[in-house]
Amino acid sequence: MTVIPTSIMENKGAVDTAAWAFNIVTSVGIIIVNKAVMANYGFTFATTLTGLHFATTTLMTIVLRRLGYIQSSHLPLPDLIKFVLFANFSIVGMNVSLMWNSVGFYQIAKLSMIPVSCFLEVALDKVRYSRDTKLSISLVLLGVAVCTITDVSVNTKGFIAAVVAVWSTSLQQYYVHFLQKKYSLGSFNLLGHTAPVQAASLLLLGPFVDYWLTSKRVDAYNYTFISLFFIFLSCTIAIGTNLSQFICIGRFSAVSFQVLGHMKTVLVLTLGFIFFGKEGLNIHVVLGMIVAIMGMIWYGNASSKPGGKERWSPILPESKPLKQNGSSELIEKV
Numbered sequence: 106m107t108v109i110p111t112s113i114m115e116n117k118g119a120v121d122t123a124a125w126a127f128n129i130v131t132s133v134g135i136i137i138v139n140k141a142v143m144a145n146y147g148f149t150f151a152t153t154l155t156g157l158h159f160a161t162t163t164l165m166t167i168v169l170r171r172l173g174y175i176q177s178s179h180l181p182l183p184d185l186i187k188f189v190l191f192a193n194f195s196i197v198g199m200n201v202s203l204m205w206n207s208v209g210f211y212q213i214a215k216l217s218m219i220p221v222s223c224f225l226e227v228a229l230d231k232v233r234y235s236r237d238t239k240l241s242i243s244l245v246l247l248g249v250a251v252c253t254i255t256d257v258s259v260n261t262k263g264f265i266a267a268v269v270a271v272w273s274t275s276l277q278q279y280y281v282h283f284l285q286k287k288y289s290l291g292s293f294n295l296l297g298h299t300a301p302v303q304a305a306s307l308l309l310l311g312p313f314v315d316y317w318l319t320s321k322r323v324d325a326y327n328y329t330f331i332s333l334f335f336i337f338l339s340c341t342i343a344i345g346t347n348l349s350q351f352i353c354i355g356r357f358s359a360v361s362f363q364v365l366g367h368m369k370t371v372l373v374l375t376l377g378f379i380f381f382g383k384e385g386l387n388i389h390v391v392l393g394m395i396v397a398i399m400g401m402i403w404y405g406n407a408s409s410k411p412g413g414k415e416r417w418s419p420i421l422p423e424s425k426p427l428k429q430n431g432s433s434e435l436i437e438k439v
Contacts, residue, residue: 148336169297176294180290180298198270205262216246225279252371252393278354281350
């Protein structure tokens with residue numbers, strides 16, 4: 106059995122913690138900035154804004170390639186197209202789901218990404234979860250549900266939009282981990298392949314999708330210095346958000362990213378209380394936060410234990426003859 110030096114384990118733990126902190130800070134930051142852009146300055150063109158995010162990220166990858174931080178790598182075109190389709194359907198699906206569904210059902214749909222991601226890992230990667238790991242995931246789901254779900258109403262087109270959003274997002278996050286492992290791609294390299302294609306496709310289709318969703322034209326928006334500043338700030342933070350997502354999923358998995366990522370929900374609710382007063386916080390929200398945090402701590406502990414979460418593959422039994430009392434018996438090794 107190979108023993109991993111303590112110094113290496115401590116270094117990995119420090120890098121993992123830094124990666125999560127980077128993702129949480131940038132994700133919460135972009136939510137707050139985007140809320141200001143859309144609510145305070147009326148820039149409600151979410152799909153086009155996401156295209157601008159990836160355009161800015163593309164510029165970042167070009168600079169990093171010039172500086173030598175991104176090495177030459179290969180990603181087959183079919184895999185690139187599949188990833189971009191999953192990612193773009195995720196973005197449009199989430200926007201449409203939010204528009205056509207109640208806030209409560211939208212939150213339920215987002216929560217269902219965890220069991221869908223678990224299914225993908227079990228079906229495609231042969232991952233097995235221990236009982237404690239499953240229970241901890243359930244506790245996180247319960248806590249976040251108590252925090253966020255209010256009114257729940259369902260309609261046919263909203264349900265279809267939610268299904269498309271959930272499955273495309275789960276597949277996109279699974280594919281990040283899959284492509285990095287399969288082609289030995291770093292986070293910078295994978296972004297270098299995917300960001301330009303996503304930027305081009307979203308900037309081309311975004312204005313039409315946004316007009317369909319809002320009945321407003323992005324070219325008719327009244328751009329001011331302050332609105333442009335917040336759009337630029339949103340694009341700048343998005344570089345960190347996109348990069349940190351690839352780093353986290355590459356180091357962990359889509360399921361871990363989803364489970365521990367709900368810490369962002371807790372932080373957004375807490376910051377909402379700090380900035381917007383008592384309307385955003387009440388006893389059931391506080392209770393939900395406590396339950397969710399307990400579930401996240403339990404998940405981190407349970408999934409890191411031997412057998413908590415591991416890949417498996419069937420091993421064909423090896424047989425060898427054993428002579429005993431003049432007869433030949435078979436001993437099966439598994």
